[in-house]
Amino acid sequence: MQSKSLAGRLPEPPSPIADDGDETRFCGTCAFSSACIAAGYDKPELAELQCLVEHVGPFRAGEHIFRTGDPFRAIFAVRAGTVKTRMVDKEGREQVLGFYLPGEVIGLNAIYPEHFPCDAVALDTAYFCRFSFPAMSALASRIPAVQQHLFRMLSKELGTASLLAGDHSADERVAAFLMDLAGRYAVRGFSATRFHLSMSRGDIANYLRLAAETVSRVLSRFRSQRLIEIEGRELELLNPKKLREIGQALLPE
Amino acid sequence: MQSKSLAGRLPEPPSPIADDGDETRFCGTCAFSSACIAAGYDKPELAELQCLVEHVGPFRAGEHIFRTGDPFRAIFAVRAGTVKTRMVDKEGREQVLGFYLPGEVIGLNAIYPEHFPCDAVALDTAYFCRFSFPAMSALASRIPAVQQHLFRMLSKELGTASLLAGDHSADERVAAFLMDLAGRYAVRGFSATRFHLSMSRGDIANYLRLAAETVSRVLSRFRSQRLIEIEGRELELLNPKKLREIGQALLPE
DNA sequence: AGCATGCCTTGATCCGGGTCAATTCGCACG
DNA sequence: CGTGCGAATTGACCCGGATCAAGGCATGCT
Numbered sequence: 001m002q003s004k005s006l007a008g009r010l011p012e013p014p015s016p017i018a019d020d021g022d023e024t025r026f027c028g029t030c031a032f033s034s035a036c037i038a039a040g041y042d043k044p045e046l047a048e049l050q051c052l053v054e055h056v057g058p059f060r061a062g063e064h065i066f067r068t069g070d071p072f073r074a075i076f077a078v079r080a081g082t083v084k085t086r087m088v089d090k091e092g093r094e095q096v097l098g099f100y101l102p103g104e105v106i107g108l109n110a111i112y113p114e115h116f117p118c119d120a121v122a123l124d125t126a127y128f129c130r131f132s133f134p135a136m137s138a139l140a141s142r143i144p145a146v147q148q149h150l151f152r153m154l155s156k157e158l159g160t161a162s163l164l165a166g167d168h169s170a171d172e173r174v175a176a177f178l179m180d181l182a183g184r185y186a187v188r189g190f191s192a193t194r195f196h197l198s199m200s201r202g203d204i205a206n207y208l209r210l211a212a213e214t215v216s217r218v219l220s221r222f223r224s225q226r227l228i229e230i231e232g233r234e235l236e237l238l239n240p241k242k243l244r245e246i247g248q249a250l251l252p253e
Numbered sequence: 254m255q256s257k258s259l260a261g262r263l264p265e266p267p268s269p270i271a272d273d274g275d276e277t278r279f280c281g282t283c284a285f286s287s288a289c290i291a292a293g294y295d296k297p298e299l300a301e302l303q304c305l306v307e308h309v310g311p312f313r314a315g316e317h318i319f320r321t322g323d324p325f326r327a328i329f330a331v332r333a334g335t336v337k338t339r340m341v342d343k344e345g346r347e348q349v350l351g352f353y354l355p356g357e358v359i360g361l362n363a364i365y366p367e368h369f370p371c372d373a374v375a376l377d378t379a380y381f382c383r384f385s386f387p388a389m390s391a392l393a394s395r396i397p398a399v400q401q402h403l404f405r406m407l408s409k410e411l412g413t414a415s416l417l418a419g420d421h422s423a424d425e426r427v428a429a430f431l432m433d434l435a436g437r438y439a440v441r442g443f444s445a446t447r448f449h450l451s452m453s454r455g456d457i458a459n460y461l462r463l464a465a466e467t468v469s470r471v472l473s474r475f476r477s478q479r480l481i482e483i484e485g486r487e488l489e490l491l492n493p494k495k496l497r498e499i500g501q502a503l504l505p506e
Numbered sequence: 507a508g509c510a511t512g513c514c515t516t517g518a519t520c521c522g523g524g525t526c527a528a529t530t531c532g533c534a535c536g
Numbered sequence: 537c538g539t540g541c542g543a544a545t546t547g548a549c550c551c552g553g554a555t556c557a558a559g560g561c562a563t564g565c566t
Binding site: 167200201202212213216217219220232 | 512513514515516524
């Protein structure tokens with residue numbers, strides 16, 4: 001609909017939805033899928049996993065999934081749409097902590113404080129699986145695979161949190177950001193070279209700790225260097241190899 | 254011994270050691286203490302907790318507790334001394350991830366990859382409690398309090414990891430760093446206004462993503478503003494209130 | 507249609523902190 | 537005792553990215 005002039009070159013990719021529509025088997029691409037498989041689809045434990053999950057949504061762009069200070073009762077797996085998490089300091093400045101794609105999980109950082117330490121805001125129309133944490137925690141005690149899965153998800157997020165820490169150039173940050181997104185889409189089975197940026201330039205900049213103008217300039221330069229094609233929020237990676245090279249300092253392995 | 258001229262003003266603080274010397278009860282100030290208490294000192298489960306812990310050390314300054322790529326088998330609680338964790342990228346540049354004081358735990362970020370993603374290096378003579386993770390994990394299945402404790406430690410570390418992410422001035426970073434250290438010492442029962450910096454200026458700078466020269470300049474300025482007294486690595490906070498104010502954007506609540 | 511609003515892009519200017527360099531200090535060493 | 541080395545401090549200079557400002561281009565509202 002938008003970006004008419006690019007429509008021919010960049011046909012709309014299929015909307016990423018991590019839900020096979022089968023209520024019994026949950027989402028095939030969901031972050032919990034391995035836990036579900038380990039538990040066994042046929043075992044009675046699965047019935048319990050069924051009990052503690054609840055489909056919620058839709059949330060419209062700008063709506064909150066949870067807010068800072070809300071008591072922690074559940075974690076959420078994104079079924080469709082995109083979410084940003086953010087903190088707002090007392091001066092009212094926003095700090096974007098992360099973006100979450102279909103199949104990924106939000107709310108893990110609330111386990112310790114027992115209250116959500118940040119807001120979660122939908123960037124477009126979004127649906128979730130809501131997992132009651134007390135129930136999940138109890139289940140984890142009985143099914144080692146579920147416990148292990150929770151440990152792994154928590155530990156994994158520890159690793160990614162330190163990505164944007166280093167002092168890296170704007171080029172490195174933006175390239176790494178694009179390749180990170182591409183990789184995460186690829187894992188869930190979506191196109192790794194052509195996708196829609198659900199977040200504004202301002203959000204990207206805030207997340208990368210840059211000014212929006214800088215992000216804009218870097219993207220323009222990447223385009224002029226034929227590394228990407230971009231119009232509005234529709235993106236195509238023309239030279240992922242080179243991009244990975246630029247952002248390598250920030251990317252895994 | 255060192256810093257003769259300051260000896261009168263800054264008498265050596267007691268060396269921070271998180272170990273009450275009672276082998277049966279573990280370290281009273283250790284991060285696991287609440288889990289131990291919850292398990293109950295008298296219950297048979299404690300005997301199992303005993304089995305999976307092992308005192309290791311001493312490690313001398315510069316020695317590795319673990320290295321990048323080592324298979325993950327255990328987490329370590331610092332009993333005495335100080336540790337830095339760091340990554341070394343393929344260009345050989347060091348990236349300091351964190352400093353760990355007596356009572357704190359290292360290795361949690363290795364659960365997911367199953368190999369340590371970073372080095373842990375002793376900054377001074379250090380001793381540890383080594384917790385076998387498979388055993389710990391199994392115990393967590395049987396004792397909900399232990400499972401909850403692991404979840405909480407992981408989630409807590411998620412929160413602190415995002416501290417140094419924001420784009421903050423050198424003053425903010427250094428002030429927040431000093432107050433963070435002070436708070437962590439205070440929690441373990443040591444002086445919050447007078448302590449020894451076990452790490453070099455270079456390590457501090459690397460951790461804060463600043464140049465060593467900048468850290469040096471900021472500390473000099475803080476001293477000339479009568480916010481701190483510092484000579485070599487011996488530090489006294491003269492105006493913690495003001496320091497907290499400067500670093501507030503980076504500090505909890 | 508006409509206007510407002512938000513998002514994005516591009517240009518001009520400025521400054522915080524990085525880099526390079528010189529010096530000092532403390533300490534281990536022969 | 538000097539020598540050498542690493543850590544720390546301080547000064548001079550420079551650059552990447554922030555900030556300020558202006559303009560384009562959608563979309564939504566009246």
